[in-house]
Amino acid sequence: MIIVKTREEIELMRESALIVSKTLGMLASEVKPGVTTLELDTLAETFIRDHGAVPGFLGLYDFPNTLCMSPNAQVVHGIPNKTPLQEGDIISIDCGAIKNEFYGDHAYTFAVGEISEEVKRLLDVTKKSLYVGIEQFKVGNRVGDVGYAIQKFTEDAGYGVVRELVGHGLGRTMHEDPEMPNYGRRGRGKKFIEGMVVAIEPMTNMGTHRIKQLRDGWTILTDDGKPSAHFEHDVAIIDGKPEILSTFKYINEALGIVTNEEDAFRQELLTV
Secondary structure, eight states: OOOOOOHHHHHHHHHHHHHHHHHHHHHHTTOOTTOBHHHHHHHHHHHHHHTTOEESSTTGGGOOSSEEEEETTEEEOOOOOSOBOOTTOEEEEEEEEEETTEEEEEEEEEEOSSOOHHHHHHHHHHHHHHHHHHHTOSTTOBHHHHHHHHHHHHHHTTOEEOSSOOEEEOSSSSSEEEEEOSSOOTTOSOBOOTTOEEEEOOEEESSOSOEEEOTTSSOEEETTOOOEEEOBEEEEEETTEEEEOSOSHHHHHHHTOOOOTTGGGOSSOOOO
C-alpha cells in the first residue's frame, strides 16, 4: 500500500533528507587515499547525531554500521572496515538518517584521488540516469516509466543495470511501497499520485548486470568483478511534478563541482 504524505510531512522529510545530504557533503572532503571506510563511518555517525538526528541504517535489519560503504566492484551494502582506500578507487557511500520520525536516504559514488576516464564515464552516466528517471516520476506515470527510462539510458551507454536491487517508497519506515526498479516497461506498474515519496537509486555495472553476495550476508558484488556505481535521491511528487528533497549541493561545494542538474526538480532553490 502506498502511503501518501501531506505537504507538512514532506517538509519534515526534506529535513531528514538534508541531514543525509550534509553528512555526504562533509564526507566528500574526507574521501581520500589512506582513509579507512570505518573512519568515515565514525565521522558520519557523530555528524548525524550532532545535527539532531539518528543514524538510519545502524541496527536496521541488524546492519552493524551507519554507512553502507561499497568500493569498486561492490555494488551496495558494503560493511565499513579498516582497509585504507587507494588512489584510483571509487566508493559508493549510502547514508540514512531519522529526524522528526521520518527517514532520509541517499547515496553518492565518490572518486578516490584520480580515477581512469573509463570509470569517470561510468559515474557520469549513472548520475545522469538518476535525473533521467526522476523526470518520469510525476502524476499519471507509472513505476515502469521510471525503470524504462533509466534502463534505456544506461544500456544505450553499454552498461549493465542491476535487477535484484531496487529503489523504494520512503517515509516513517525505510522501505515502503512501491518498489522502484531501474528497469521495466513503459506504462506498467503502480501509478504515481500526488504526495508520494520515493528513493530512486540506479545501480549500474561497467560489465554484466549480474551480481553475487558475500558470505557476510550483506555485501553485493558484480559477478564479473568490474566496477559499479550508485547514486540516489529522495523525491516527492508536489503539484504533480517531481521535487528532489535531498541534494548533492554540499558534495558539489566540497569538490568544486559547478552544475545546475537539480534546478529543474526544485520549486525553490536551496539557500541553506
